[in-house]
Amino acid sequence: MVRRISLWVLIAAVVLALGNMPAFAQKMKLKSASIYPAPDLLMTMGKAMQVWQDEVTRRTNGDITFETVWNSSLGPGPEHIELLSKGSVQVAQTFAWYTPGRFPLGAYTYVFPFGPTDPWLIVRANRMLKEKFPQLRQDEEKQNVLRVCDAPGGPYDFMSKKPLRTIDDFKGEKVSLVGRYFGRWLPPGATAVVRGMQDRYELLQTGVVNIDLHPFTHFYHTKVYELAKHYSRVGIMAGFHSEIYVNLDVYKKLSPAYQKILKEAGDFTDEKMAREILPQWQGIFETEVKKFGVNFNDFPKAEVKKWADSLQDIPAEFADEVAKKGYPGFEFVKAWQDITTQLGFQWARKWGVKK
Structure with a gap:
């Protein structure tokens, strides 16, 4: 009788274990x-x-x-x-x-x-x-x-041939970048040069641009650190x-x-x-590029605030654009800011203001 009970207990344990495993077809x-x-x-x-x-x-x-x-x-x-x-x-x-x-x-x-x-x-x-x-x-x-x-x-940051510590340092400069909006995010007086990742090194080498915008992973692969010795942690976005x-x-x-x-x-x-x-x-990345003489600096928060305030409300334009396609554009834009704020992020300004 004891053996029979033990056998049923064993069978039940095996069935339970198999029930918890994924059933693959x-x-x-x-x-x-x-x-x-x-x-x-x-x-x-x-x-x-x-x-x-x-x-x-x-x-x-x-x-x-x-x-x-x-x-x-x-x-x-x-x-x-x-x-x-x-x-x-x-x-x-x-x-x-x-x-x-x-x-x-x-x-x-x-x-x-x-x-x-x-x-x-x-x-x-x-x-x-x-x-x-x-x-x-x-x-x-x-x-x-x-x-x-x-x-x-x-994060998207800048590498440049000269230090970037204020938005005035961008005046008269050309910046290599991609995308629909990045060019409109530049501070007053800067000009966008839209080129793919594969062209960035040559643009810096020939002097067409003095500043490049990319994540650090892309800086690493394009090797622009051989030419641009200043890394500015601006934190445009990620x-x-x-x-x-x-x-x-x-x-x-x-x-x-x-x-x-x-x-x-x-x-x-x-x-x-x-x-x-x-x-x-x-x-x-930071260890490697420092071997090439790259310096790192944090862009001042006060300058980021001035920079953000100088820009048009592009998220509002986006919200209006997708709203015309049937999406809750302004609610969406507001929700991203609300959720990230809830998680501890502090925005430089409010975006997506409906006119």
């Missing part, structure tokens, strides 16, 4: 594409893709693996969402900023001058914003994709430029356990990049 290898170089190159945001993939494989006990093509080998960055949407690949690491027509709200951090630069803060704030605005997910579904990872990047998406048709065919793992691995990756990898990289 089959083994699969997902074809993936990234706009970034492979992670064996230091400080490439392809590292986020590697962390996510490794975590998915680990949590599925090897049932989900990946075959990845790196460095935009399948086409330019803006084409990656199309490749994913049509199923040419099952996973893509790309940047919503490339395709604002597909994701009108997708690259919202690039709308706010002098927004938060703490990577862990923006990760937490981004999660809260997504809960508040289902439109972000709805836009993904329209494109037949699902964003599973929002790994943050480093955002998400290495998002990972999964084809929605593929995602829906997965078991609930698979689906949960893909999302939870994304949360794991966001936190690991924010709290461990980015700080480590930043320390390596």
Whole structure:
């Protein structure tokens, strides 16, 4: 009798243990594409893709693996969402900023001058914003994709040939940058020169510009520190430029356990990049460029305030623009500021004032 009871106890324990394990339907290898170089190159945001993939494989006990093509080998960055949407690949690491027509709200951090630069803060704030605005997910579904990872990047700062300590130091200077809004964020008297990352070194070398705007990871790869010896920690903003998406048709065919793992691995990756990898990289970067004679300075908060006050209210323009497309633009802009303030960030001024 005792043996029979023990046997039933053992069976019950095994059933309970199996019930807590993910129920996988089959083994699969997902074809993936990234706009970034492979992670064996230091400080490439392809590292986020590697962390996510490794975590998915680990949590599925090897049932989900990946075959990845790196460095935009399948086409330019803006084409990656199309490749994913049509199923040419099952996973893509790309940047919503490339395709604002597909994701009108997708690259919202690039709308706010002098927004938060703490990577862990923006990760937490981004999660809260997504809960508040289902439109972000709805836009993904329209494109037949699902964003599973929002790994943050480093702060956007300036490297220059001369020290930058006040907004007056920008007068008469040309600044290399990209994007729709960065040129409008410059202080009075500065001129934007819009060029891709690959052109920055030559622009500085030939004297076309004396100042470059980028995250430290991009400064590292372009090697502009060989020419520009002053790093100004201005903290223009930080955002998400290495998002990972999964084809929605593929995602829906997965078991609930698979689906949960893909999302939870994304949360794991966001936190690991924010709290461990980015700080480590930043320390390596500063150590390395100091060997080239680079000096670091913190741009004064009073000057940031003057700078912010001199700018047009671009977030209000953005809010009005997306509102005309049916989005709650002004509520969205206000919510990002409210959430980040709640998490401890202090804005230089209020943005998104409705006229």
